[in-house]
Amino acid sequence: MLKLTKICKSFSNTQVLKDISFEIPKNKIVGLLGPNGAGKTTIMRIITGFLTANQGTLRWKRKIIDPRDPSFRSLIGYLPESNPLYMSFTPVEYLSFVARLKGISKTNLVKEVKKVSQQTDIASVLTKKIETLSKGFKQRVALSATLLGDPQLLVLDEATSGLDPKQILEVRKLIKKLAKDKSILFSTHILPEAKAICDQILIINQGRIVLDSDIKKVRNLEKKFIQLTQ
Ligand SMILES: Nc1ncnc2c1ncn2[C@@H]1O[C@H](COP(=O)(O)OP(=O)(O)OP(=O)(O)O)[C@@H](O)[C@H]1O
């Protein structure tokens, strides 16, 4: 569904992505793994149009696209590494604000906000100030904003980082549920998490893809990860 071909990216004179090629198939979860600084966030920022690649192409449903194009961006839900919430807003205010930015019409706004709040189970905190919420609820509010407009592709950068074990399981369950009708690119540092939820696994090291495999075909992910990222 989304296909990256030979994507390269440099900052000043340093090349941080080297010939990155992979696909995110329809209704599948692709896990992006790699050590700190490997290039995971940079790939996600290129897909979501926040950075431009120096070389390479992106295809959506086989057609070459510019990720900065608003019509493509409306198909994507992006959860950045550090979620950009307005702490003085309540979730309902924040989600309504994001819904308007995403161009959701006034008539659909209430319905949409209600729908995503139910999906992420935040109905009980909708009118509390975001700054007063636990980390887990803040993360779910950010995820709700990502889901507004029913995007076809979700790009989730460390969606479960900093959550307690119970919340990690809940967010994982939610992501699995969402993959029934969405494609998902999901970065994580937690290898058992990748095993638990991903269909396909990518390992990136120093800006290069060093493994692209069906998760079922990877025998010992921990060992493989250490071997490939030395
Ligand atoms: N805007 C920027 N300017 C210069 N260098 C950058 C910029 N953004 C990222 N880099 C560099 O690109 C490389 C890849 O960074 P990136 O944030 O993509 O890694 P990551 O895999 O997401 O790491 P982490 O696991 O720590 O989140 C790093 O060396 C980083 O310092």
Ligand SMILES: [Mg+2]
């Ligand atoms: Mg990152």
